[in-house]
Amino acid sequence: MHLADALISTPVALVGGAISAALLGVAGVKVKKKDNSGLIPLMGVMGAFIFAAQMVNFAIPGTGSSGHIVGGILLAAILGPWAAFLTLTSVLIIQCLIFADGGLLALGCNILNMAVMTTLVAYPLVFKPLEGTKLSFPRLIAASVAASVVGLELGAFAVSTETVISGVTALPYKTFLTLMLSIHLAIGICEGVATAAILSFIAKNRPEIIYKKNHTRSIRRLKSIIIGFAIATVIIGGGIAFLASSNPDGLEWSIQQITGSTELSESVSSLASGCGEVQGNTAILPDYENSLSGIIGSIMVLVFVWALTALFIKPKKSSQ
Amino acid sequence: MSHHYIQFSNVCYAYPNGVEALHDVSFRISHGEKVALLGPNGAGKSTLILHTNGLLLPTSGEVNVGDIPVEKKTLPLIRQSVGLVFQNSDDQLFMPTVEEDVAFGPLNMKLPEREVEHRIDMALKAVGCQDLRKRAPSQLSGGQRRRVSIATVLSMEPSVLVLDEPSSNLDWKSREDLIRIISSFTHTCLIASHDVDLVKRVCQRSIVLKDGRIIADRPTDEIFTDQDLMRELGLIS
């Protein structure tokens, strides 16, 4: 589900980044900066745990395939939504920078799709109410599966929407959405069952890890979270709608004609006329033959630059 | 009048689940003494160690470090004067680089920048790891990690050092280095260990713990020549 930079356009990436940054700010306040209850090291090693858990696949019953866990609901069940959000975000950042999963500019969107949708939406709205206040395995399993499905489906919805608004894929929105939603329904069920498997093991062997929290208080807090999310949803929805309307042909960038302006001034004004338009075509290819020669020429320029740098800048080997 | 001693007086400790881990433990380690803490697994060594700097507080009885009783309100002071090194270096070294780890204690003490620098140099020099300063813990060998772990508490300039299994899982060379380093310390030391050789070479005195009670507290030589006691500890068969 990690979006690569290739699949996203600048405005979409920036909106995703802004929303995620704002929520991270809130998380920073919610997870108290001065905390001496051991939450800081717990969040740290839990992030590392998610990586380790993703290294081992489980067999998906009834099929020949196997899957691994994403971990949003699991983290939220242990750490609470905001700490889980921070933890999952750190996992996504490390996946992006070290394991090359997902793009750097797409990071904001990836945080939104994977961390926000599971820990801040699916957990408080689905898992929490279903889980109940007392340990019960059927409820735990139901809550895990339902929350994982909801979280991943929301994520899949967001991924398809962001990609299509970005106008990089020619896939019709409906086709793409159907495809993504059905794939992630399956993935969500597996994720849910796997989450339930881990949670039941913990509940059996070390119940205090999950059930030490004061539930009456967390339910009261739930209300404020729901309100927070209603607001967030409006903002997110509004942002997307704004993008879609300011760039109405974003969904079908094919409308853009290749014979667009060749003038610099027009390009500049198009850049200034709103982020939606930045997308707009400034690649001006006068005719077919010429554009081919343009590509060839560009490649030649590159080879030349490469040769020059190879000649003049020697890579100084870092010792590691 | 010296601040460099540890005194346990009739310390009992029971975990919240009711298991009694320490029972009427009393001893005194005086200034500059190096004392070994022996005993089979589950004898209560770790529990005892956690009492030395107030990570656990006794259910009844009293722990004193120097003239200061170990209580809630003296904890910051106690933790500066008792340096506790845990068995697993991966738990002890949690910061990204060696220097940040060694600086962690002094920075928590709110020392001025220059003093922190001085402490880092001093602590790393004491364990012979000056050139590892910028490394990440995962780039260190097991022996180096153990030595840096000790440096992380030395930088706080404690008067008492408490080491939990300092020589476990080390190869021969690293272990020799470590023994040499520990021997060079002038600190009051309490060392929990199964390593007979280390105990014989470093500690003049040994305290033997079994089932939460002290069953022997004598010079190390005597302890290791007491066949019955050795058998009880499972050190010989």
Place this chain on the structure above:
Amino acid sequence: MEFRDQAVPPGINSCALLITTICYLIVMLSVSPTGISMLILFSIFPIITAPICGESYLKIMLRSLWVLPFILFIGIFNPIFDKEAFLKIGELDISRGWVTFASVIIRGLLGMQAILILISNDGFLGLCNSLRRLKVPDLLITQLQFVFRYLLVMMEELQNMRRARDARSYGRDTYPLKVWGNMMGQLFIRTVDRSQRIHAAMISRGFSGTIPTYNNYSFGWSYKNTLYVCSWIAVFLILRLINIPYYISLVTASHIL
């Protein structure tokens, strides 16, 4: 794992490179999906920056191919759904779908190369320090450093558990769900225990809720860094706003083709 020896200074001030890289991605990803020539020209940034940061461009280029499977999956739909003629090579008509497919690939490769260079310049930890300079909240930085610190430790612990289990059954990569759940549950509990031991180690060294930052990094932001960032931004804007491929195509068309 990207460990960079902290004793070696980075090739480029890591804050400056981070800012430049983000600007690069912002401008590069705003190029229209049909603007392949323009996108190709954008690779001068990784080509020039890679050797300065201590890696050969060829190596970065090859490593960036890793991203292909992810983008091919979605990109391949473009030629299927968008068959409108766009480009003619000799007798061959190339549909816009194939052109945008190519552009998705180039975008993906360039984006990945930018990340790889950023990391090879000052390593992950160096990057964390520059994020701290750029006022990213300490809590997140601490969290990143912690995860990074314990990644290998956890992997090792997992390997040990797997070895113990596999020795009793037989080597395999995929486990039945029940076995998997028990294994992960166990690993999870060990993780919680580890966090408690770490916390104890932190407390005994005077931790009281805030991780102190040790600043020994010669950050030295000089006018050179400002100049560096500004000149690259200028280059990106020129590449983006002036239709260089058009002029190049005029030259190549008249002299070569």
